[in-house]
Amino acid sequence: xxxxxxxxxxxxxxxxxxxxxxxxxxxxxxxxxxxxxxxxxxxxxxxxxxxxxxxxxxxxxxxxxxxxxxxxxxxxxxxxxxxxxxxxxxxxxxxxxxxxxxxxxxxxxxxxxxxxxxxxxxxxxxxxxxxxxxxxxxxxxxxxxxxxxxxxxxxxxxxxxxxxxxxxxxxxxxxxxxxxxxxxxxxxxxxxxxxxxxxxxxxxxxxxxxxxxxxxxxxxxxxxxxxxxxxxxxxxxxxxxxxxxxxxxxxxxxxxxxxxxxxxxxxxxxxxxxxxxxxxxxxxxxx
Amino acid sequence: xxxxxxxxxxxxxxxxxxxxxxxxxxxxxxxxxxxxxxxxxxxxxxxxxxxxxxxxxxxxxxxxxxxxxxxxxxxxxxxxxxxxxxxxxxxxxxxxxxxxxxxxxxxxxxxxxxxxxxxxxxxxxxxxxxxxxxxxxxxxxxxxxxxxxxxxxxxxxxxxxxxxxxxxxxxxxxxxxxxxxxxxxxxxxxxxxxxxxxxxxxxxxxxxxxxxxxxxxxxxxxxxxxxxxxxxxxxxxxxxxxxxxxxxxxxxxxxxxxxxxxxxxxxxxxxxxxxxxxxxxxxxxxxxxxxxxxxxxxxxxxxxxxxxxxxxxxxxxxxxxxxxxxxxxxxxxxxxxxxxxxxxxxxxxxxxxxxxxxxxxxxxxxxxxxxxxxxxxxxxxxxxxxxxxxxxxxxxxxxxxxxxxxxxxxxxxxxxxxxxxxxx
Amino acid sequence: xxxxxxxxxxxxxxxxxxxxxxxxxxxxxxxxxxxxxxxxxxxxxxxxxxxxxxxxxxxxxxxxxxxxxxxxxxxxxxxxxxxxxxxxxxxxxxxxxxxxxxxxxxxxxxxxxxxxxxxxxxxxxxxxxxxxxxxxxxxxxxxxxxxxxxxxxxxxxxxxxxxxxxxxxxxxxxxxxxxxxxxxxxxxxxxxxxxxxxxxxxxxxxxxxxxxxxxxxxxxxxxxxxxxxxxxxxxxxxxxxxxxxxxxxxxxxxxxxxxxxxxxxxxxxxxxxxxxx
Numbered sequence: 001x002x003x004x005x006x007x008x009x010x011x012x013x014x015x016x017x018x019x020x021x022x023x024x025x026x027x028x029x030x031x032x033x034x035x036x037x038x039x040x041x042x043x044x045x046x047x048x049x050x051x052x053x054x055x056x057x058x059x060x061x062x063x064x065x066x067x068x069x070x071x072x073x074x075x076x077x078x079x080x081x082x083x084x085x086x087x088x089x090x091x092x093x094x095x096x097x098x099x100x101x102x103x104x105x106x107x108x109x110x111x112x113x114x115x116x117x118x119x120x121x122x123x124x125x126x127x128x129x130x131x132x133x134x135x136x137x138x139x140x141x142x143x144x145x146x147x148x149x150x151x152x153x154x155x156x157x158x159x160x161x162x163x164x165x166x167x168x169x170x171x172x173x174x175x176x177x178x179x180x181x182x183x184x185x186x187x188x189x190x191x192x193x194x195x196x197x198x199x200x201x202x203x204x205x206x207x208x209x210x211x212x213x214x215x216x217x218x219x220x221x222x223x224x225x226x227x228x229x230x231x232x233x234x235x236x237x238x239x240x241x242x243x244x245x246x247x248x249x250x251x252x253x254x255x256x257x258x259x260x261x262x263x264x265x266x267x268x269x270x271x272x273x274x275x276x277x278x279x280x281x282x283x284x285x286x287x
Numbered sequence: 288x289x290x291x292x293x294x295x296x297x298x299x300x301x302x303x304x305x306x307x308x309x310x311x312x313x314x315x316x317x318x319x320x321x322x323x324x325x326x327x328x329x330x331x332x333x334x335x336x337x338x339x340x341x342x343x344x345x346x347x348x349x350x351x352x353x354x355x356x357x358x359x360x361x362x363x364x365x366x367x368x369x370x371x372x373x374x375x376x377x378x379x380x381x382x383x384x385x386x387x388x389x390x391x392x393x394x395x396x397x398x399x400x401x402x403x404x405x406x407x408x409x410x411x412x413x414x415x416x417x418x419x420x421x422x423x424x425x426x427x428x429x430x431x432x433x434x435x436x437x438x439x440x441x442x443x444x445x446x447x448x449x450x451x452x453x454x455x456x457x458x459x460x461x462x463x464x465x466x467x468x469x470x471x472x473x474x475x476x477x478x479x480x481x482x483x484x485x486x487x488x489x490x491x492x493x494x495x496x497x498x499x500x501x502x503x504x505x506x507x508x509x510x511x512x513x514x515x516x517x518x519x520x521x522x523x524x525x526x527x528x529x530x531x532x533x534x535x536x537x538x539x540x541x542x543x544x545x546x547x548x549x550x551x552x553x554x555x556x557x558x559x560x561x562x563x564x565x566x567x568x569x570x571x572x573x574x575x576x577x578x579x580x581x582x583x584x585x586x587x588x589x590x591x592x593x594x595x596x597x598x599x600x601x602x603x604x605x606x607x608x609x610x611x612x613x614x615x616x617x618x619x620x621x622x623x624x625x626x627x628x629x630x631x632x633x634x635x636x637x638x639x640x641x642x643x644x645x646x647x648x649x650x651x652x653x654x655x656x657x658x659x660x661x662x663x664x665x666x667x668x669x670x671x672x673x674x675x676x677x678x679x680x681x682x683x684x685x686x687x688x689x690x691x692x693x694x695x696x697x698x699x700x701x702x703x704x705x706x707x708x709x710x711x
Numbered sequence: 712x713x714x715x716x717x718x719x720x721x722x723x724x725x726x727x728x729x730x731x732x733x734x735x736x737x738x739x740x741x742x743x744x745x746x747x748x749x750x751x752x753x754x755x756x757x758x759x760x761x762x763x764x765x766x767x768x769x770x771x772x773x774x775x776x777x778x779x780x781x782x783x784x785x786x787x788x789x790x791x792x793x794x795x796x797x798x799x800x801x802x803x804x805x806x807x808x809x810x811x812x813x814x815x816x817x818x819x820x821x822x823x824x825x826x827x828x829x830x831x832x833x834x835x836x837x838x839x840x841x842x843x844x845x846x847x848x849x850x851x852x853x854x855x856x857x858x859x860x861x862x863x864x865x866x867x868x869x870x871x872x873x874x875x876x877x878x879x880x881x882x883x884x885x886x887x888x889x890x891x892x893x894x895x896x897x898x899x900x901x902x903x904x905x906x907x908x909x910x911x912x913x914x915x916x917x918x919x920x921x922x923x924x925x926x927x928x929x930x931x932x933x934x935x936x937x938x939x940x941x942x943x944x945x946x947x948x949x950x951x952x953x954x955x956x957x958x959x960x961x962x963x964x965x966x967x968x969x970x971x972x973x974x975x976x977x978x979x980x981x982x983x984x985x986x987x988x
């Protein structure tokens with residue numbers, strides 16, 4: 001298990017490395033500054049008092065640091081309960097999405113069938129309609145299935161995603177068919193091959209999709225708002241949205257609430273991404 | 288390895304099943320019909336306690352708990368639409384506007400609305416065939432804000448009484464003077480909204496976009512078209528920045544920069560400014576009249592009671608809200624311009640500018656030309672005829688005018704055509 | 712097992728989509744009956760110059776955002792898996808953060824930077840003695856600002872796809888290349904790019920589909936302005952359809968959009984197959 005990460009060349013430590021390191025690091029940090037700057041304004045502004053947010057001349061750093069935006073966001077709605085609800089929804093949806101996407105992606109990659117190809121295009125079609133077009137009809141369906149006003153009504157319609165399916169399809173396409181043939185020769189059943197051999201190989205995809213799915217469901221807003229009636233089931237974004245009024249936006253509270261609602265996502269990302277980075281991927285692929 | 292992996296898959300499957308059971312088991316829903324508790328949906332971005340306080344009193348008095356749900360403004364209408372389709376409307380609500388989809392499920396609130404002690408402004412309720420469908424929780428009005436610090440620095444006077452209001456010409460001259468002496472960027476920012484352009488038209492003597500005898504929007508008078516053209520000319524990056532009406536920049540933020548002399552918006556900014564402006568002094572000034580003294584009077588939330596299984600308790604709660612003493616408390620706590628006449632209100636602001644602003648708005652509404660309320664009246668009329676019309680297209684068409692994509696006449700024609708298309 | 716997916720797909724996409732498709736042949740307003748009007752909605756759409764204007768703008772927008780996002784996300788991903796760059800753990804979060812920021816916040820951030828009245832960029836330009844640039848009231852500049860904002864916001868998602876793909880390139884290939892004394896660029900072009908081709912394909916495909924449907928970000932940054940010049944196709948559908956209670960018309964426009972995207976997707980799928988073959 002102590003094999004080097006994928007791109008680590010054996011030439012490490014040789015002479016040509018130093019300029020390369022400086023080059024790569026400086027390009028990366030240049031990009032990081034460009035990408036980080038808008039976010040920096042966002043995070044720093046969340047510590048500004050409301051009166052200083054739009055003051056001129058512009059300042060990046062707060063003249064007076066305050067957490068009043070955070071404090072007010074915290075009392076604006078039942079943060080702990082909404083947080084828990086969102087966690088349930090996001091975890092359940094992520095689990096189901098990963099399982100469904102892996103299976104479908106595998107089938108699309110490894111079985112040749114005209115109707116599977118058609119199905120692939122159909123799954124892509126799910127991303128092609130504007131959300132509003134499908135909103136009212138989808139509501140009718142969910143209501144008819146008796147999922148209205150329940151967290152599962154938020155979870156289940158979100159399970160199939162084109163992104164997830166295609167991530168797995170494209171990954172499994174690169175897995176050599178020999179591996180599959182070998183398993184068949186060894187008398188392994190199709191499902192068992194998938195679970196025992198394919199899924200462990202696809203771990204980076206599983207984790208990457210998990211990050212995606214978690215973020216999508218965490219930030220879902222309109223659909224949970226429509227489906228859930230009981231404030232005891234409300235999700236975090238419903239609480240955050242309640243800060244945006246008809247005529248006014250209380251920016252300092254909104255910025256505070258947004259920073260708070262992002263923290264769990266960053267945590268999940270860091271944990272999962274660590275596994276993606278450390279995954280020993282070449283094990284199964286080497287001939 | 289393979290064995291433990293297999294076990295892990297089974298664990299995942301079991302967890303999946305458990306999560307599904309959990310999420311579906313969480314489904315709420317009682318509706319047993321016993322009026323132990325009723326629901327009240329409304330939308331606020333402030334931390335107002337008004338309704339919560341009333342609910343506590345109501346429970347003590349009637350033994351019925353009111354569950355207050357704060358529904359975010361964005362998506363509230365959609366939520367109501369879908370709830371109506373699923374037969375899951377709340378018992379009571381304060382809604383941004385009525386919807387033809389569920390207007391037939393409303394209870395008659397005429398007993399509350401006609402109660403003489405309440406003294407509710409009858410011009411602003413929604414009534415059909417003697418049936419009162421909705422009572423506004425409050426009234427809103429458009430109005431002008433000045434950067435007092437800049438005016439003081441430039442030594443320019445401003446009116447404080449609506450009786451001595453500026454004309455728009457005088458105001459723009461004064462603002463010009465303030466801008467040039469204090470070396471700030473702009474005279475004015477002006478909310479990009481269909482409701483806010485109305486007072487501009489009315490002030491200049493136009494009638495704006497009104498319904499004709501045939502129930503459709505009529506072509507506007509020449510004064511209105513001229514007023515639109517004049518308004519567009521102000522967006523010259525000197526008097527007003529082009530970015531607000533042209534590209535949706537936030538006028539509130541621009542005004543808060545301290546680089547803009549005045550801001551035309553409305554009463555709802557008072558609470559925001561009281562906390563959110565600390566770098567300069569601000570003050571409310573009467574809306575200029577040129578020569579007509581008008582504003583745009585609109586309704587805050589519209590309080591309704593639905594025909595649910597708990598209809599009686601729902602109606603009681605609505606009646607309770609509008610009882611004179613209760614409503615006084617509500618209006619004070621939430622900072623409402625009252626729908627009930629003759630109340631003496633003490634608002635909880637500590638800032639003098641905020642208190643003065645409310646006093647000014649009350650005065651302004653008393654002397655405002657009746658046309659000031661016609662915008663919302665047209666909307667109500669159409670709604671009761673089963674038509675829902677969204678006038679947001681006015682700002683899009685005005686945006687094209689400001690951006691030089693079309694002239695004022697074409698803009699007016701497009702607005703009328705667009706509105707009538709919705710009437711069908 | 713795949714049949715469960717099929718069922719979900721039928722339930723939560725096909726069924727609602729058929730209801731929506733049905734609306735597109737009616738003059739449904741969201742309330743009451745939906746009178747059948749045949750192809751009238753489609754006819755109206757084909758005759759509306761505003762629809763073509765929005766379509767052209769959307770194509771320009773997509774044509775800019777997709778390549779930029781592709782380069783930015785592949786570049787950042789490559790650096791994040793490179794053994795040479797220092798401080799990756801911090802940079803990783805910095806690149807990821809923009810993707811989490813909601814459109815309404817992104818709008819206020821980018822207006823703070825590129826606002827033409829009191830924005831940062833114009834502030835710097837005027838301080839240096841230059842003339843303020845009309846970032847909001849010039850149609851093309853305004854679109855450029857949104858393109859920058861969209862690239863910034865979309866990079867993280869595609870970057871993660873590339874990271875997973877790059878981690879998956881067999882090290883043996885590089886080792887062999889090293890023995891041949893190949894430089895960094897040839898290795899990238901000959902080994903990395905072909906190895907991640909399947910991922911590059913979905914990045915392009917999904918980005919295209921997503922970008923063609925852009926709505927929230929552009930509304931937050933410049934409201935589709937100046938005027939209506941930067942209204943993209945979904946905003947057109949919203950403002951002329953849903954906002955005006957023309958559900959039938961909006962549905963028709965949506966299905967035309969679906970048709971266009973379907974053609975784009977099938978063309979890309981076929982192109983990738985030919986390349987793969």
